[in-house]
Amino acid sequence: MINILHLIKVAAVVIVAAVSAGCERPVEITWDASSLHRVTGGVYARVKVLSDGRLALVYSAGPAVCMRTSVDGGDSWSEAAEIARDQRYNYTNSELLEMHGGRLLYLWNARPRTAGECEYKIMGAVSDDGGATWRVQDIFRAGCRPSEGCWEPVALQFDDGHIELYFADESPYDTTSEQQITMMRSDDDAETWGEPQCVSFRQGARDGMPVPIYLPHRDEVVVAIEDNSLAGRFKPVTVRTSEDWRDGCVTGSSPRRRSALKADEQLHDTIYAGAPYLIRLRDGRTLLSVQSTEGRHGTNERYANMQVYAGDRNAENFSHRTTPYPDLPWEGNALWNSLCQTDDNTVMAVMSVGGVENGGIWTVKGRLK
Numbered sequence: 001m002i003n004i005l006h007l008i009k010v011a012a013v014v015i016v017a018a019v020s021a022g023c024e025r026p027v028e029i030t031w032d033a034s035s036l037h038r039v040t041g042g043v044y045a046r047v048k049v050l051s052d053g054r055l056a057l058v059y060s061a062g063p064a065v066c067m068r069t070s071v072d073g074g075d076s077w078s079e080a081a082e083i084a085r086d087q088r089y090n091y092t093n094s095e096l097l098e099m100h101g102g103r104l105l106y107l108w109n110a111r112p113r114t115a116g117e118c119e120y121k122i123m124g125a126v127s128d129d130g131g132a133t134w135r136v137q138d139i140f141r142a143g144c145r146p147s148e149g150c151w152e153p154v155a156l157q158f159d160d161g162h163i164e165l166y167f168a169d170e171s172p173y174d175t176t177s178e179q180q181i182t183m184m185r186s187d188d189d190a191e192t193w194g195e196p197q198c199v200s201f202r203q204g205a206r207d208g209m210p211v212p213i214y215l216p217h218r219d220e221v222v223v224a225i226e227d228n229s230l231a232g233r234f235k236p237v238t239v240r241t242s243e244d245w246r247d248g249c250v251t252g253s254s255p256r257r258r259s260a261l262k263a264d265e266q267l268h269d270t271i272y273a274g275a276p277y278l279i280r281l282r283d284g285r286t287l288l289s290v291q292s293t294e295g296r297h298g299t300n301e302r303y304a305n306m307q308v309y310a311g312d313r314n315a316e317n318f319s320h321r322t323t324p325y326p327d328l329p330w331e332g333n334a335l336w337n338s339l340c341q342t343d344d345n346t347v348m349a350v351m352s353v354g355g356v357e358n359g360g361i362w363t364v365k366g367r368l369k
Helices: 002-020
Strands: 029-040 043-049 055-061 064-070 081-085 089-098 104-112 121-127 135-141 150-157 163-169 180-186 197-200 208-215 220-230 233-241 257-259 273-280 286-292 305-311 319-322 333-343 346-354 360-368
Touching: 029 055, 029 346, 043 089, 043 333, 043 346, 043 360, 055 104, 064 089, 064 104, 081 121, 089 150, 104 150, 104 163, 121 150, 135 163, 135 180, 150 208, 163 208, 197 220, 197 233, 208 273, 220 273, 233 273, 273 333, 286 333, 305 346, 333 360
Parallel strands: 305 333
Antiparallel strands: 029 360, 043 055, 055 064, 055 089, 064 081, 089 104, 104 121, 121 135, 150 163, 163 180, 180 197, 208 220, 220 233, 233 257, 273 286, 286 305, 305 319, 333 346, 346 360
């Protein structure tokens, strides 16, 4: 009996060590081409699973931000509900967070249609009735010119209830074209927000498009961002903290900044792979998507397609690239993409398809293994 118990303990240690070293089996995804379909016009869409079982699709439509819901796993969607509209702005970069108590927080970026007329803003709207009504708020105000703007908000809530809001911010660098990732915190379910804090900045470059996840087994926040420090082409990297950012802003030389892709998956300098989207699956493994020119004709970003990489439980070693829409026409693109695990065995890829007839927001389902 002692020997058996000893063997069990040794085996457990080996398994834990293998997982920690990133040696676990990566996620396998089989994309179902028959599920590929256009949902609606619009751009920059995200899908979230709500606590009542519905899927919520949030997206941008010119001067408005909208939401549709699905009760059949995304096979069909409701009519659009308009969350907010302002003709002075292009409203874009929609995101959604459902808080622990069921309150919904809808986030977006307000971009003035006429430069200098209005401020760039990170905006939010909260709903306490499942999305039937919304209360709009300004969260962060930047400058009035694109060179001092703010972009791409996304939020994460923790077990203690506090929320961290991340966004790309070039307002401190209006004369240099640099950009940082800024974080703001709320301790009252998005009623009020604390002071902005820089969490990632590489001098001479543009950190952008943050997407955070929390790794409970490491008590660590991992934020996927795009970093253009390699030959000026964006690539996916991660920045991290296990001290709630008390360890300071992640600089370009910090060991807390790492390439997201596995060593043997590194991309050539000329390949563009920006706009990352990171999710943690229910079993703890991770997925990362990018919009990439790998495998496309040339390196022009307007021809990029969505690519998905499988990572480990530490949000590292992303590899095993798959393409949700492999038959995307050469003249088309699939941009500003996102991922959502809709049930234990299914992940949904969400794309803004352009450059082709019948463009708009498209989704496709993948089988997880």
